[in-house]
Amino acid sequence: MRFLSRSFIGWLLMLMAIGAAAPGWAQDGAAVFKLYCASCHAGAGNDRAPTRDVLGQLSPERILLALEKGAMQAQAAERSRAQRRAVAVYLAGKPFGADPLKPFPDSAFCANTGVKSVASLQAPAWNGWGVDKANTRFQPAAGAGIGAADVPALKLKWAFGLPGASSGGTQPVVAGGRLYFGNAEGDLFALDAKTGCILWRTEVEAGVRSAPVLGPRAGGGVTAYLGDQAANVYAIDAADGKILWKVKVDDYAQAAVTATPQLHGGVVYVPVSSREESKVGDPLYPCCAFRGSVVALDAATGQQAWKSYAIAQQAAPSGKNSAGTVIVGPSGAAIWNTPSIDEQRGLLYVGTGNNFSPPATATSDSVVAFSLKSGAMTVLRQFGPDDIWNASCRRPDREQAVCPVAESPDADFAASPVMVTTKTGQPLLVAGNKSGSVWALDPAAGGKTVWDQQVGQGGTGGGVLWGMAVGEDRVYVPNGFFDAKRPDAAGGLTALDLNTGRVLWSAPNPPCGARKPCKPSHAAAVSAMPGVVFSGTMDGQLYAYDAATGKIIWAYDSVQDYTTVNGVSAKGGSMSNAGPTLAGGMVYVQSGYAHHGAVIPGNVLLAFGVP
Template sequence: MLLRTSRLAVLSGLAALALAAGLNAATPTRIKSTEEMNSRAGPTINPETAPGRPLFEQHCAMCHLGGVPKAPSPNFLAMLAPDAIVSALTNGVMRQQAASLTPAEKIQVAEYLTKTPYASYQRPAPPPRCKGAAAKFDMTDIPADIGWGHDNRRFIPANIAGLAKADVPKLKLKWAFAYPAATHIRSQPTVAWGTLFVGSQDGTIYAFDPDTGCTKWTTRLSAEVRTAIVADAATKRLTFGDLLGKVHVLDALTGKEIWASRMSDHADATITGTPTLGGGLLYVPVSSLEVVQAGNPAYPCCTFRGSVVAVDPATGAEKWRAYTAGQPVPQGKTADGTPILGPSGAPVWNSPTYDAATNRVYFGSGENYSTPADDGSDAVFAVDATTGKRIWSTQLTLGDAWNVGCMMGLGSCPKEGGPDYDVAASPLLIDTGAGAKMLVIGQKSGQAWGLDPETGKVRWMTRLGHGGTQGGVHFGMSAEGSRVFVPINDMADTGDARLYDPAIRGAGLHALDAKTGNVIWQAKAKDNCEGRKFCDPGISAAVTSIPGVVFGGHLDGMLRAYDADTGAVLWQYDTTQPMPALGGQTAKGGSMSGPGAAVWKGKVFVNSGYGMYSHAPGNALMVFEVAK
């Protein structure tokens, strides 16, 4: 099923300049390098002059620039911790290839890739280990099937949340943790068996005591923990995905790894959406950062295809794979003479939604990375949960092929030129009464959609913002009953020379009726950035609801609790302020994006810091509870 959607909310190039003059708006900017989108904390190294550059080119480039499948590209290696790279070269998977390098040269390679002086990378002492009763797991606190990985509606019932609406204004910071050497945190906290589980940028998974912040165990893996930690009550296991596209399964009580498996052979594959448990299988969404590679006009773009992979949760053995985009084949050359391969892309950024009643899995896709745009991009899919066979697909935006070359005005930009309207958030399957259901979709176009889950037919569409490259719905909606809470990002300047109509900017939180798409209320966010770099008022992070309350973290670092009935702000906290943290450290948040809040027994757990893609860095895990 194909559906054409409007692009009138966004203009680029000369049209944008003309409209800017007419609206008396600021002229949109265009980045010259992807490095302009990164916000770093601490000293950096110039990769052009770094002594590790010729070492990488001589010893590593042949494999990591596409010569060997599964060898992570420099885009991924740049996001690893420096000591993780040195460890891999010394004692890990790359020790044989790096055997001829001296210890100093291995450090130089790590510095070149991460742009971080090794001497400045200081890991503080770990949090204190729990003793006595705090070290024990509460086996009566059995995790419910809620949140990413189980139920994408992100609603926490009263018996688990333990937080009344009337008490929300009394929330105070209980304790904070400063993630070591972190600028962003993209792992959703999970509470199970009386323990707070969360991952970090350097690949460490923490099992915290929720009351004191001491740790029951910690386990460090090789790459950033990218998703929610999914707790399985039946097996007492934790499941999550990492930056390098691996799924990991750990013993929840010891932190010992049971199995790990990479979900794609593509060098740029990653896992952004949380793997979902259901029907005896684990459904893993596969996305990629090959879209960034096209920022190099000499890169032959592109060969990645988005997919959902079903694996055995006990072993990781693949059962089926459902692709989104077609098979890439040569499509000519760019004006620079670089080969074009397509169709490609259509990554799956979101956590799949499993429906036991119909034995179906629903998920959405992003844009194609290269010409030609096909019917697999910006689409919603329904597949058989047992076989992966496609039942239906509905494309919400036609002709969307886009990559980072478009931001920079390069010849690697596909002729379609975007508009980059991913279906980035998970589909929500909502009961609308009398046995009827609606599949509610949020899109980066700034639109929310209601689809018939049986056929994929569009029942309604509601525009909530102008959308764009960093606009519309990003990481996740929430629902209480038939009310759906839709966060809208809608950055005003996305660094790609596009101008967005401020009259329909929707940055903030919106409530819709799932049956009709009618707006119940809108709470647009005030812009308090006052010119601060990497500051925007919108909501990119997933939102979380409890009875009567919606928690939303904003890109300006404000964490707010909204009245679910009216949209009024009940409570707010500025996470960008310095906070005393465990071990005598100082935690400081930044932009809030990716994961949202977790609520358990009267406590609210949330991360702050997203130092990438033109957002502000931070390193804070915060725990709030009602002041006593």
Template sequence: MPIWRIVAMGALAGQWLCAGATLANAGSKAGSEGARVYEQHCAGCHGADGQSKFAPLREALGFYEPAAIQRSLESGTMAVFGAALSATEKAAVAAFLGSQEPGAGRQAGVEPKCRGEEMRFDFDHSIQAGGWGFDTGNTRFLPAGQARLANDEIPRLQLAWSRVFPGSINMRSQPAIAGGALFIGSQPGTVYALDARTGCVRWTFQADAEVRSSINIGRITPANGKERLAAFFVDVQLNVYALDAASGELIWRETAAPDPFAHSTGSPVLSRGRLYVPISGHEVVAKPRGDMSCCTTRGAVAAYDAASGKLLWRTSTIAAEARVQRRTKAGEELWGPSGAMVWSPPTIDHRRNLLYVGTGTNHSSPATDTSDAIIAMDLDSGAIRWVRQVLRGDAWNAACWLGPAENCPLENGPDLDFGAPPILAQLQDGRDIIIAGQKSGNVYALDPDEDGRILWQAGVGRGGAAGGIHWGMAVDATRERVYVAISDRDHPVRYGPGRPGLYALELRTGESVWRAPAQDVCDGRPGCDPGFSAPVTALSGAVFAGSLDGHLRAYAADNGAVVWDFDTAREFSGLNGASGRGGSIDAVGPVVAAGMVYVNSGYALFRQMPGNVLLAFSPASP
């Protein structure tokens, strides 16, 4: 798993502080204690010339309040490196880094509370865009009846409202639309139910940690027999929540993994009274040094009864428990096997009573036969029914880049996970097919009736540790099309010339239908890249795709022509009275429902462009 997928377990998500780093320019406060600590312990990763090219730049850290930075150094992922600092030094560097960036959204005014009809939930109609993949097959396709956006309206889309999320640099919780409301989590851990049309607040709920998952909406019948609509989500510390969707009242809360290095990256999936939770971890970057023991955390899936929160089963992607394999020169134990994380939502197949997940690399030796694979698990028991591995020997962790070399797995693999979930689709002749996209840039079609036998394989992108195919594709089964977003971002590990852009393939054969190569419009902007890392969203006549350059574009489904383009990487005045700005679009994709388009903008990990806005668009009158 690459550094850019790791998000902190504390308030400051995804930051990585490097101890013993080289000096860097600390700006106007160079004489302060905070500047001294930054120069000595932080600049080697977060400075412009830092050795970790994917840690957020110092300017992005200025979006945070000093208290959030200090909490991360004390109890978040940064605590591994913060342990080298005294309490005074932590406070000083937090004060030095925090609250410096214009547009960080800290001057929030009064929240616009909904009144009257804006408070009314209309749950009598079907959910318009719920969950990460919009359906349990993770197709990311929205039918016309849900999207309600005609082809001739797309070129007329204009900004309807924007909302700023103070204290955020990564917008990772994809909106869900149901009952006339928009449900979304946030980096500070607040979950919101907003009026989808106006953006006013219906209710809020404070989770224990960052909420990056999408919100699943579904009906449950608790023990009292009174049916209610619930909102399900997971925070980064793997606390699983069920809330009353109309009030925000907590129904139940459970913890999916007691391992302190396990966390949540992918979104849960709700289906037929069960909630399926993917489990990943951040040990891959939290323990890169020779004076640290590594690694034991394994990927997994946990299934819960949606009404009660009772754990039904939990299955690890690696059956064997980790054991000591060797020791570092400092005497620290190196454990294995580990890794094979589940970074994305499970895909549900009720016809075969299975769920499918893609897995990541192993994080320590020995490599296993379940990394870089598609795994099928029984829905009732969690038992693994089959495994289709596409790349063997891919074991990797941060020490392979940053050293010491002894902490790097012996395989020193290329880090080519399945970060995107498998897609279950149906061909026009009624046959089912599984489509899987890998960071290698390859797309695979698997036969679910023959233990995942590969039907076809297409090399679309160059690939690399940042993708290739990073977070997701979309399938329009009616057209029998697969829409593939390619990142091919510049990266220390080179694989040849990149081919970033959006591509359409035949679902049945994998043959190319059209190509829309990315145009580089970055013009030297720091953190800007033309690649498509975020998942795409398909309608019957168009495909919406956000880019690392901050642009949200709509492409004609017939030929890939751009029919609408909006640059989100600019400043916005939010309806909540805060000033903020957009940045790179990554990790989650656009949502189209009831004639409106919603997108998160801002993703500062790996030196991309920070941002903290949710944008809503609607078509102007003709």
């Protein structure tokens, strides 16, 4: 035993307490600090923040408390548990004293896994981000397991709490009677989809925002593929949570996989994004060199088949700011959405985001196609040129060199384009972005615009943020718009005719009344089934609408404290990013969100069903 240092024993105790299937990830606390904390705490950028020396006088428990429950919750929300603990130990210069919180009681784990010890792809299923490879987010009747007439009777069946989290989980995925989802803590869970007991839990290296996408494994079994916030992609055995392979798809320090990968023909297609645009508050930061990309990996081995950047040229110096920091570019065109597959044309489609720094490129804020085989990219259409946006643009001390135009729209395509065919056989690629516009492009005619429609006011957090749904020849468009001076005018949900783009109905929000905070914007992705569309709001309301009329047929206020099946105290809050998962007579939704203008943190996954 004398060979083992005290910190190593502390580390072992911590792993035992966490009880994860994976060995935990050896995180470099110094690297986490440099990347995510130093801009404010190194003593240069932000004079309100305690210096590195002051932080060094705190205990690791005290620092962890600030990150998980205190003043630094927002700053640490996208760091995994392992990263938060590593940075706490690094700053304090000593290991944790006692066992850190044991996250789950033994009773949270399934007692008898029975047939559920076998992972299968059996329906009812909601696989990946968008239920199908076209990203329609429309669950047909057989998969939904309930009809429109059942929806008003939906009741909460159980709730599952995420310890230490300020945001709920990712888009839940259902197959073979299991529910799979990840969270910002770096956990991936497999639960019994009926009862919510834990079948297994695996810890990955960084936080997870990507949903898993499941596929059959050669030789038998099911593999779950997902990405993390450090741009790692994992293949995980869906039976027991063991990591089969792990590949880093982008070495850039700020690269991340936020969207869900797509799986097609034995290849995992991974969209790569980055929050580098948010780092630019620091005048010493040499903004920006990240380029969005799609990476194709062999599903069996993780070997890279191709990697194709949304910006062809690498960044080079383009000027200096007043602090003398070199500004580099072009950059950006991050890919925040899950690819949609067009098997007939051998293509996948994604939308790209804004440029992060000058010069502007012809591939930002665009709908683009990548060849499934070679990765060659073509632009179907660019929707707004010269959209150079970063976190310095809205500041009074904005500098021309890094943000040339203060009013840059920040009109990312964060939502997946949806690839569909109308009843008359017309193929359409339906795409919407943060400007609040929706377009239908003809992929058979080089992306020619068939129709376009403005559904409401857009903006940095507004317009179409995370996802539309398409079904029954309708396009359901959520609007994330919010103006603090007119909260009641926020958001809303609109249905368009898929063939013409004509507005069929537009449903405003019910008044907030005494509800506080009042932020009824619809930033989260929506989900639909025959006759019903579900949409959640930034202030935690979940609505089900009659798909034909827009009338609200069921509503649930998720901002509550929950007694959870896994013994973790949990509360609901803002809904953003992922939307409801409809499968097997159940509706699963995450509640609680702490970034992108969200107003109520929370840490719960809710499961509704009919009695």
